[in-house]
Amino acid sequence: MDLLNTPAALRIQCRQWRKQGHSIALVPTMGFLHAGHMSLIDEARKRADKLVVSVFVNPTQFGPNEDLDRYPRDLPRDLKLAEEHGADAVFAPEPGAMYEPDHATWVEVPELAKGLCGASRPIHFRGVCTVVLKLLNLVQPDVAVFGQKDWQQLAILKRMARDLNLDAELVGMPIFREADGLAMSSRNVYLTGDERARVPAIRQGLLLMQQRVKDGETDAEQLGLMFRRHIADTLPDARIDYAAFVHPESMAPVARVDKATLLAVAVFIGKVRLIDNILLEG
Known part of the structure; x- marks a missing residue:
């Protein structure tokens, strides 16, 4: 080489x-x-x-x-x-x-x-x-x-x-993940032990939104509120930079998840900014 x-x-x-x-x-x-x-x-x-x-x-x-x-x-x-x-x-x-x-x-x-x-x-x-x-x-x-x-x-x-x-x-x-669902990133080394133990909640929130869509919820605003409540409950010291439902190619915001939609999120935990996403099939 x-x-x-x-x-x-x-x-x-x-x-x-x-x-x-x-x-x-x-x-x-x-x-x-x-x-x-x-x-x-x-x-x-x-x-x-x-x-x-x-x-x-x-x-x-x-x-x-x-x-x-x-x-x-x-x-x-x-x-x-x-x-x-x-x-x-x-x-x-x-x-x-x-x-x-x-x-x-x-x-x-x-x-x-x-x-x-x-x-x-x-x-x-x-x-x-x-x-x-x-x-x-x-x-x-x-x-x-x-x-x-x-x-x-x-x-x-x-x-x-x-x-x-x-x-x-x-x-x-596809995103390569740790066994507990955390998306692999070079910046994960910044996380403290306690933070690292709790941040899989981000992936859990994405999967929860996937299930809500499967159950029939298509209103992006309501789904966004659900995700934010999940983060508030599981990572109360975190700060959400964004949690957005967008077209997967144009990145334009969508109001309803009635066709393929990307849910993209960025969450600060301590000084670390973590990003993740999931493609929702409407």
């Missing part, structure tokens, strides 16, 4: 593979890899001859008061895991290699980014789109694999790929 640190080295390696007739898969990550990342890497490994995993804590998707400096990092462990799961190359650049000091070009999908995480993190998806497009340009992959925990992010990236006529297929994989 090769460790590549510069965009030029990544471009040269991928160009060589393509000249040899190889297909290429890409898994973009911010590192501190966990079993959820491994599920993406394993899927990507099946889909192409060569596999690139990027490990880059992208500074442009963090707001001024967010956790860029303390975001967990462990590159030696990431390299070991990536190699064990079949990566042919890991791209781990420094921020200065990806962004010139006078960088001035950004990519946005503003209509899909104005709600949910975009409402409280206004520059987040601009940074995500820009860095993912840079990676896609460098690698020119046949397929890129992402997790569905960040459903809004994947919807935005798919729209970007469609609107800009990108050649890569963007694939979303």
Whole structure:
């Protein structure tokens, strides 16, 4: 497995593979890899001859008061895991290699980014789109694999790929969960022992809403109130950033769950912001 640190080295390696007739898969990550990342890497490994995993804590998707400096990092462990799961190359650049000091070009999908995480993190998806497009340009992959925990992010990236006529297929994989239902995230390490024991209530609330829809409740406002009551009862010290019922592709709010609807939530527990979602079949 090769460790590549510069965009030029990544471009040269991928160009060589393509000249040899190889297909290429890409898994973009911010590192501190966990079993959820491994599920993406394993899927990507099946889909192409060569596999690139990027490990880059992208500074442009963090707001001024967010956790860029303390975001967990462990590159030696990431390299070991990536190699064990079949990566042919890991791209781990420094921020200065990806962004010139006078960088001035950004990519946005503003209509899909104005709600949910975009409402409280206004520059987040601009940074995500820009860095993912840079990676896609460098690698020119046949397929890129992402997790569905960040459903809004994947919807935005798919729209970007469609609107800009990108050649890569963007694939979303189901949320990988702990045994108690908590969605895996690198930020879970921030949770205290007590917080970690209680946060599965978020997933339980999503499943409760799924059952309410199966029982016949379709009013999104009423379902939202039920979810908020559940969180108030089970996580009284938590703060809900949002609990929204939206169209799974356009991210537009819906009033009734009478067809496929995404329930996406973000909940603060202590200093940790956890996101999760469930696709409800109306």
